[in-house]
Amino acid sequence: MSTQQSPSAEAPPLPAPRDPELREMANAVRALSMDAVEKAKSGHPGMPMGMADVATVLFKKFLKFDPREPAWPDRDRFVLSAGHGSMLLYALLYLTGYPEMTLEELKRFRQLGSRTAGHPEYGHAPGIETTTGPLGQGLANAVGMALAERIMNARFGDELVDHRTYVIAGDGCLMEGISHEAIGLAGHLKLRKLIVLWDDNSVTIDGPTGLSVSDDQLERFEAHGWSVAAVDGHDTDAVAAALEVAQTSNRPSLIACRTTIAFGAPTKAGTAAAHGAPLGAAEIEGARKRLGWPYPPFEVPEAIRARWQAVGARGAEASRVWRERLAEAPADVRHEFERRQSRELPAGWRDALAAVKTKFAADAPKIATRQASGAVLDALASVMPELIGGSADLTPSNNTKAKSQAELTPRNYGGGYIHYGVREHGMAAAMNGLALHGGVVPYGGSFLIFTDYCRNSIRLSALMGVRVIYVMTHDSIGLGEDGPTHQPIEQLAALRAIPGLRVYRPGDPVETAECWELALSSPKVPSVIALTRQGLPTLRRDTQENRSARGGYVLAEADGGPRAVTLVATGSEVSIAMSARDLLTAKGVAAAVVSLPCWQLFDAQDAAYRARVLGTAPRIGVEAASPFGWERYVGEAGTVIGMRSFGASAPAEDLYRHFGITAEKVAEAALSVWRSS
Ligand SMILES: Cc1ncc(C[n+]2csc(CCOP(=O)(O)OP(=O)(O)O)c2C)c(N)n1
Numbered sequence: 001m002s003t004q005q006s007p008s009a010e011a012p013p014l015p016a017p018r019d020p021e022l023r024e025m026a027n028a029v030r031a032l033s034m035d036a037v038e039k040a041k042s043g044h045p046g047m048p049m050g051m052a053d054v055a056t057v058l059f060k061k062f063l064k065f066d067p068r069e070p071a072w073p074d075r076d077r078f079v080l081s082a083g084h085g086s087m088l089l090y091a092l093l094y095l096t097g098y099p100e101m102t103l104e105e106l107k108r109f110r111q112l113g114s115r116t117a118g119h120p121e122y123g124h125a126p127g128i129e130t131t132t133g134p135l136g137q138g139l140a141n142a143v144g145m146a147l148a149e150r151i152m153n154a155r156f157g158d159e160l161v162d163h164r165t166y167v168i169a170g171d172g173c174l175m176e177g178i179s180h181e182a183i184g185l186a187g188h189l190k191l192r193k194l195i196v197l198w199d200d201n202s203v204t205i206d207g208p209t210g211l212s213v214s215d216d217q218l219e220r221f222e223a224h225g226w227s228v229a230a231v232d233g234h235d236t237d238a239v240a241a242a243l244e245v246a247q248t249s250n251r252p253s254l255i256a257c258r259t260t261i262a263f264g265a266p267t268k269a270g271t272a273a274a275h276g277a278p279l280g281a282a283e284i285e286g287a288r289k290r291l292g293w294p295y296p297p298f299e300v301p302e303a304i305r306a307r308w309q310a311v312g313a314r315g316a317e318a319s320r321v322w323r324e325r326l327a328e329a330p331a332d333v334r335h336e337f338e339r340r341q342s343r344e345l346p347a348g349w350r351d352a353l354a355a356v357k358t359k360f361a362a363d364a365p366k367i368a369t370r371q372a373s374g375a376v377l378d379a380l381a382s383v384m385p386e387l388i389g390g391s392a393d394l395t396p397s398n399n400t401k402a403k404s405q406a407e408l409t410p411r412n413y414g415g416g417y418i419h420y421g422v423r424e425h426g427m428a429a430a431m432n433g434l435a436l437h438g439g440v441v442p443y444g445g446s447f448l449i450f451t452d453y454c455r456n457s458i459r460l461s462a463l464m465g466v467r468v469i470y471v472m473t474h475d476s477i478g479l480g481e482d483g484p485t486h487q488p489i490e491q492l493a494a495l496r497a498i499p500g501l502r503v504y505r506p507g508d509p510v511e512t513a514e515c516w517e518l519a520l521s522s523p524k525v526p527s528v529i530a531l532t533r534q535g536l537p538t539l540r541r542d543t544q545e546n547r548s549a550r551g552g553y554v555l556a557e558a559d560g561g562p563r564a565v566t567l568v569a570t571g572s573e574v575s576i577a578m579s580a581r582d583l584l585t586a587k588g589v590a591a592a593v594v595s596l597p598c599w600q601l602f603d604a605q606d607a608a609y610r611a612r613v614l615g616t617a618p619r620i621g622v623e624a625a626s627p628f629g630w631e632r633y634v635g636e637a638g639t640v641i642g643m644r645s646f647g648a649s650a651p652a653e654d655l656y657r658h659f660g661i662t663a664e665k666v667a668e669a670a671l672s673v674w675r676s677s
Contacts, residue, residue, distance in 0.1 A: 018235050032300070047199060093125065147418075183220075204429075232258050233258050360538055373512050377399070392421065428444070458627045467524065481567075492505065493625065566615045578668035619639075
């Protein structure tokens with residue numbers, strides 16, 4: 001007989017719960033979480049076990065949702081920002097009866113093709129409101145969701161839009177820099193229907209939080225204009241009381257919930273050991289004993305299941321009544337609401353855009369593409385009420401504010417323009433939240449160089465497939481005197497490497513209008529539109545077809561004979577290529593110019609089209625950026641006129657000359673390639 005003590009014998013008994021029924025419900029979440037992580041042999045049991053009591057109170061008493069109508073527009077949003085605790089969310093969705101979150105899915109936790117991915121992924125199952133995992137992102141998405149609610153409420157009123165956004169965030173979320181931007185923005189905008197439940201368990205991966213952080217989170221949030229409260233996260237009455245108070249606050253609310261990570265586990269509770277690894281059979285057995293959960297893995301007794309199902313059924317009546325209200329709303333209001341929910345754009349937007357494009361082609365202005373973009377926005381904003389613009393404090397540089405757009409402020413959520421402040425990352429993550437919420441189409445500006453500051457949010461736009469439009473100006477050394485800290489070099493290549501993201505770099509005003517049309521017309525695709533600071537000539541005078549839609553096209557075919565050389569360029573370098581073509585033509589060398597405003601769209605064309613555009617003559621790539629990636633268009637041995645170092649501080653024209661990105665240099669390179677071909 002073994003003399004080894006079982007873990008439960010060593011651990012003190014758990015204090016009696018405030019409400020045994022709620023504790024049993026929470027224990028169902030705990031057991032499913034430990035079992036799923038154990039079966040997957042990977043995952044994070046600690047956080048779901050620690051926050052099970054808090055989540056049970058939230059779902060049972062507060063959250064407005066209806067598993068049978070998971071897309072109900074007026075549902076409360078629940079965001080699990082601490083995405084590593086994904087089993088908490090999956091268990092809740094299963095227990096409350098989301099039809100697609102079956103027990104089988106819980107058993108397939110973290111397996112290929114399951115809905116129960118390692119971290120919650122938007123689109124895998126209804127009820128997963130956003131993709132979380134990179135800490136802090138969910139919290140910052142939630143700011144966008146809560147803001148979208150206020151925007152839609154300003155337009156459609158309490159009858160149709162009146163819901164809250166709840167977040168569970170961990171120590172990690174609050175340590176990440178993005179949380180600073182997010183909570184500052186939420187406090188400033190007085191997003192009173194945003195409620196954050198902080199899993200205040202004082203444990204991260206490395207050990208106790210005392211190893212790395214001594215922030216007073218309550219004072220911190222308070223300083224940002226939030227209401228704050230601190231409760232024992234295992235005292236369900238206290239959690240409920242704090243949530244009750246938060247409902248009435250006129251500011252966003254933080255509730256610090258003091259919890260024990262892996263609550264119930266006999267030896268690992270309260271320690272980092274429970275954070276991110278299966279508990280192991282003995283520890284699970286001990287936890288079952290301590291929690292008073294004698295049931296086999298993945299089994300929830302009928303009585304407890306029934307209690308959870310009642311929670312899931314609680315919102316059905318409210319959702320039915322809401323649908324009735326929508327049906328009874330005046331037809332124009334209902335149609336507008338439904339149109340915006342369906343992500344369909346209003347009649348007239350393409351005409352408005354076509355009018356600007358036609359004017360560009362007729363007037364042939366020499367303007368920066370950021371100015372052209374500004375003119376496009378002026379035309380669109382008045383016909384697209386869902387367009388919500390903004391900039392991270394570069395409004396006059398990004399040309400992102402349309403003349404008709406009023407400022408969005410806590411006193412006017414009906415405004416269409418957000419001053420995000422110097423918060424690129426917060427802006428990008430909030431835009432993801434705006435897009436995910438629905439009813440609005442967000443775009444926001446900064447300098448292209450600062451896409452590095454918000455890259456993870458851009459990546460998540462692409463991973464989730466949401467229509468967020470990043471208007472990124474000052475897209476090369478062409479920005480001039482601000483110098484190498486501001487001049488993007490590798491950013492285009494880095495953005496093009498993100499799967500599913502469309503990176504547009506229009507070469508003139510007409511292409512700028514075309515790229516905007518493309519970005520808006522794809523409801524499940526995020527876009528970066530890279531725009532110049534410097535003026536560019538209008539190259540395109542034809543407007544019938546959106547030629548940018550194929551990603552690349554022959555802007556100017558070779559004159560007087562078959563192509564001797566093809567110059568392939570993007571953005572501001574298309575006009576340089578056109579001038580080089582003139583120089584080459586004068587020397588009797590027939591050069592074609594291909595404009596390539598969107599690599600992703602060009603790569604998606606059939607091989608015959610791409611071959612026709614690129615031709616068989618030697619090719620030169622021209623782009624004032626890192627040549628990384630250009631080999632696919634010019635060949636392994638091909639020539640790229642680009643940037644092989646950081647830039648420098650000087651007027652733009654001097655820089656172009658200094659770095660050899662001129663029509664003369666392009667023509668020279670073309671001649672040498674042609675001669676040796
Ligand atoms: C941006 C980011 N950095 C690092 C990680 C890796 N990571 C996952 S969980 C975690 C610790 C989080 O601690 P906490 O929020 O307290 O969660 P708990 O230990 O309570 O589960 C870290 C560093 C991550 N997911 N995202």
